[in-house]
Amino acid sequence: MKDILSYESEIWACADLLISSGIKQSKFPDYMMPFFALIMLEGRMRNEMRDIQEAEGIDPTENIEDFVEAFRDRECGYNDYIVRQNKTLSSICDNDKTFEQDFSQYLAGFDAQLKELLGIERGTDDSKYLNLDGMVAELRKKGILMQYITGWAQIDLSPYNNSEITTLEEHIKRKWADISAETAGEQYTPEDIISLIAEIVAAKIDIPKRDFVHLYDPTCGGANLLFGVADRLREGAGYEFIAANGCDWNDALYALAKIESLFRDNAEIKYGNTLTSLPFNGKSFDVVVANPPYGIPWKGYEKEIRDDQTGQFAFLPSVSDGQLLFLQHNAWHLHDSKGIVVEVNNGSSLFSGDAGSGESNVRKYLFDNDWVEAIIQMPSDEFFNTGIVTYLWILNKNKSADRKNKVILINASDLWQPLKKNKGSKRKEMNETHRADIVRALVEFRDCDIAKVYDKWHFYFNKQQIELTEIDEAGRSASESLGYYGEPYKIKNFEATYDEANGWLWPIGDNAEYPEEALANLDIQPKDIIIFSKEYIYISGKNRPGIIQISRKDGSDENLGMGCLNFSISRSKTTGKVSASAKVTNKTDKDTEVIPYNPDPEENDRVIAEFLARYLSKPYRLLDNTVGVEVNFNKEFYVPETVEPVDTILAEIAEIDSELATLEKELGL
Template sequence: MNINILQYESDIWKTADFLRGAGIKESDFPKYMMPYFALLMVESRLIREAKRLEEEIGRDNIEDFVEMFQLEGLGYNDYVIRKNKSLKDICKNDKTFDVDFQSYLESFDPETKYLLGVNKGTEEEKFLDISGISGLLKKKRILFETVKVWSEIDLTPFDNSEITTLEEHIKRKWADISAETAGEQYTPDDIISLITELIVTKFEDNGKFLTIYDPTCGGGNLLFGVEDKIKSDLPSRPTATYGQEWNDTLFALAKIESRFRKDTYIEYGNTITEIGKFYDKFFNIAVANPPYGVDWKGYEKDVKNDSTERFIALPSISDGQFLFTQHILYKLNEDGFAVVVHNGSTLFSGDAGSGESNIRKHFFDNDWVEAIIQMPTDEFFNTGIYTYLWVFNKNKPADRKDKVILINASDLYEPLKKSKGKKRKQMNPDNRKEIVKAFTDFKDNAFSKVFDKWHFYYNKQSIMLTNVDENGKYIEMPTKVNRAGETVEEKSIKLVPTKIEVTSDNNTTTYTDFEITSFDKSKHKSLQDYFNDDIKPTINAIDYKEQDVKVFTKKATYWYDQDKETIIEEIKGEQTELGCGKIVIKSAFKKATKTKDASIVITVELTKDLQKDYEIIPYSPDEAINQQTIDDFMAKYITRPFEYVDNVIGVEVNFNKVFYVPEKLRTVTDIQAEIEFLENELANLENELGL
């Protein structure tokens, strides 16, 4: 790369001086600058290609020259190609500038005018809006001065890759000041290099065609950057790139550049809702840095009605990055390889059975995950968080089947001498070389560890615990013989109450009527209303643990002893501890029948005090071993009676647990020595002060 390309970064930002002076707020700078930067990109490429063609065929016959140029399919501008004039030439005369600039814009080919937004009305679809922005700058009386500064920036000496690099530096600054870039993380060049270096380890330089796909391509820096580096490392392999973007202005920039690159196809649209773009294409390579932390609520209906079966599960509505990843895996061919940038939430967010966990499980079940690499913090332009490279391979070599390598590259960086937004670190070639070597060696070292994929699975085993009293006893239910001749346990002990006393705050309420058939018609329209408005809320409010509740039957009295956590049964003054349990008081409305009037019935039952809980237990793909692992865990850690309920298999990746290094504790001797030293120091100080 010609290092001088970045000298124009400061020149481009000089154009903002006019915007600032005209009272345009900083957050609007991108809107006012993007169209002219795109214009500069187009013109520089047209001029460069025209010079190349001129060297090949000359300009003696201008009509032949123009025809040949148009056949190249790069776009066209009559001022630039036929008249050999540039934006800089137009800016030499301020008196004719307005007319010349308008003619210059109208001299572009229809597609370029469409992308730039030349002469688009206020209601028309447009990606950039150069005519509208120019009109606003003219109203501010700074149009000529602004365009003149832009025209003095000469990008013609630089190739596509170099201009892409400059473009991303400018877009990064726009992202820093714009409030409309939530979730957009521009991929820096050092990460693009790392991604490419990982990719080329999987492909031979054998002359076969490679297709590269980015479903969230933005302005194209990751997609085009990877392609350029692959061409450098694998010069015998022809490539074609395919990208899709939903952001209007970024699509326009990528689309404009695509015409100056061979076999490059950029489509406009939302990848998640518009599967029609490249619907029949499946790719060798996919790269992406999809937006994260951005919700997909606006597309929920489309996603849930998607008929492609690419979404095996749905992540949280607040973060759609796993939707893009599922799409990427769907679009990879059977030998495909992908590297996708994510934040940390995709590693562990969501419980077993959740959308995120099921998506991870789907990836691991299919054995597509080959590596996950933790990047340093402060590596990206507008976020300081940890980021991760998910490395997917649909055709892992035999020795890597059902295995995954975790690479902790968080300490492999060098600090930047000058921060670029929030980017304060970068990976130099040596750092990247270490990571790629760890990936290719595929064995444990100081910062990488290889695991069977099953290591990341776990059982979430739900159980129904029976609570017990201080003596470990719980209320026992009577048994009965069912129709199959089996002895089964009843769910409750049904009491026939004669009286219920509920004491709370020294006030006692007594209930004696347990089948109510009458009501106060002046207060309630019907017995049903009486039940809904009065009886049901009152009964539901009774709490046998918080209140003193006594249930009287003809033979016995029952209550709950809070201190002993047991139900007491008293018969003729003799008390028996039945064990931990619940006193359940219910009310029900019974509709009238042919033989009975409508009534309200209050019942009492004694039941076990059950509590649903779950345990997280290591997983084995062998069903018998897995069940034995669960049983052994329960025998070791669960002391109360329980029954198995359901078991859900989850998947998560925890870098902190894998690479955690405990802090080395000081010895007692060292601590005592320091205490003695401090005591001596304090004594000396007291002596000096005469205390």
């Protein structure tokens, strides 16, 4: 029996007909998925038929009704044409004259559930999933239906067990991801990442091997991550009973996952928007794994998310990216006393959004509850359709005492080996040794060459808003010079009319002539602000912008320092009398300082005060303070670039000069 993966090239050879028929490569998965599902179903059904004969001793040639009943009892789907009549796609393709009739009977033989998943006899139903009828119609219109199906019919998967068929399926789905996925990591998680996640789960969960492990993937796609982790836990870690639960609302991928689940024990795949339809509402899981799409907006179902009453979302991130919605959803579904979440995200979940934003508040919520146990940076170029760096978030609601309020960062960015042949954007993979190093660092939970352990508060920060008072070179501000220390100084005994053209306030009364003389003497420009009281003339901007000066009637001047002249005019509706109020205020600017955080309120106040005293030279007033959380691997694992000593550089330059001189001599220059 040949290696099942040798069929991979034969499957893709079927695509040659699509190319010659003018079908774009990006559409290949639409045409290939339903027919791969057909041969996968046929191969697995024939496996079940053989097992019934061997394990239950029922011979279909002698007692077909008992045989059919035994097959139906296995609840793995049914096709009367395959089971009762023992026909295959290959036998249908043997006779071109009866092909259309036989193929129609073959499709009609599936039970109702499989017809729904395959997209057979769906009519105008929107949920066509694999849309087999639609693809058959297109292929028939192009005149290649029988030829195309004949290519698929040569692929006989019946000699292989379910695990082997799954292996082939994952290889094919990976290639579909290469050519059709529009979103990074949306469809397929690489096998080395799946192995790492499974090994992390096996090392972290404390569940007896004979107990059920309840596993959940809220964005399961074709279920390669979900079933891949389940298989590795069963085969590699010895967990015999695993209930695998998944959800997705990509029609074709859901259908493939659902079909796969029919041939597995304790597997349940549901269709729908995980965040709004909540297919597993009220259920807690021991293990949650997920690779949600990166950077996908959730605006299309924003109302449902904002109206959510379940409590799964403590805060909402920007509508441009839903990753942190899934991280909260997964934490919400995680069992309180056991198990972990392992979710793949890109870097935006670590640091996007300022303090007080939805993103920062989600991170703070997870850290406040002390659910974040580890974050692992993966190598770049690990996924098939993106070269970006990804991260594993590991959440644990039941940390051991020595890990309370602590988080380990593991930098696995250099733990990789090059692929012999690139697979799309995937150029790197982690081997068994690399994965073991990561798991060891997580289990030992101490500083090492690839990991650092932090108090969780290390990732918190104060975003302190302040009001800065502008001062002149002598350190003066107008309000303080007048003895009001930051409060507005109200100019008293002031009554005036307002010259709107020039922006001046003219006094009313006995001294009406005085301002004109004063203005002439002071050489005031219309852009300047002048306010007259009985004692002084207040001038802003005469010497330079922002400086307040007072001029006395005796001609003496005094600079008060930096500040502003503010005045307001009101007119009585009944008398028409104009009144004005005038103030001297400090000139202020608002600024923000990012300051380390301390969980003790008094100590945090002291940290803020010391920081501002050290770095600010201007008087300030504290405004609002917002606490944020972010994680920056570049900062935590920064390695300064090494610079060669000056002597070495000079020696290299001298050597180059010598070589150039020799070359010039040889050339006779």
